Amino acid sequence: MWTVLVAALAAVSSSLLTIFLTPWLQHHVWKYQRRDELRLAAINDFNRLTNDFLAWELYRHPISRPEWFAAMNTAGATIEVLFSHQASLAIQAVDQLVKPGLMLDPTQREKFVETRDAALRTLYREVIPL
Numbered sequence: 001m002w003t004v005l006v007a008a009l010a011a012v013s014s015s016l017l018t019i020f021l022t023p024w025l026q027h028h029v030w031k032y033q034r035r036d037e038l039r040l041a042a043i044n045d046f047n048r049l050t051n052d053f054l055a056w057e058l059y060r061h062p063i064s065r066p067e068w069f070a071a072m073n074t075a076g077a078t079i080e081v082l083f084s085h086q087a088s089l090a091i092q093a094v095d096q097l098v099k100p101g102l103m104l105d106p107t108q109r110e111k112f113v114e115t116r117d118a119a120l121r122t123l124y125r126e127v128i129p130l
Contacts, residue, residue, distance in 0.1 A: 036127050038078075039123075039126070039127045040127055042075060042123075043123045043127070046079060046119070046120075049068070049072050049075055050094065050112075052068065053098060054113070072095070076092075076095060079091050083126055086122060087122050087126060090115075090119035090122040090123070091123075093115050093118075094112070094115050094119050097112045
């Protein structure tokens with residue numbers, strides 16, 4: 001008789017735990033998955049915009065397009081919100097090298113690429129532990 005009672009109690013309690021814990025766990029996992037998707041999208045935007053900057057530099061067309069600067073500021077603001085302070089500082093280091101109408105010499109281009117790569121490493125390290 002006790003074995004039947006214990007089995008029934010175990011079945012009921014495990015069912016109740018499943019009913020109440022499954023939605024909580026799914027929401028918890030979904031929240032972190034969605035945050036990482038947003039972070040990866042922000043990294044992709046930043047990477048695309050910095051590559052556009054380099055392409056304009058290599059073809060000697062200084063950046064004076066307001067929409068590019070607006071997109072760069074949007075990407076930077078998104079990174080400020082979704083990432084750590086260290087990642088924000090890495091992005092600010094890249095932002096300091098970009099100014100309207102700026103033409104970089106080859107050493108400045110190398111510094112820009114190194115700074116951008118360091119920022120990307122910092123960003124990716126926060127999303128995907130290496």
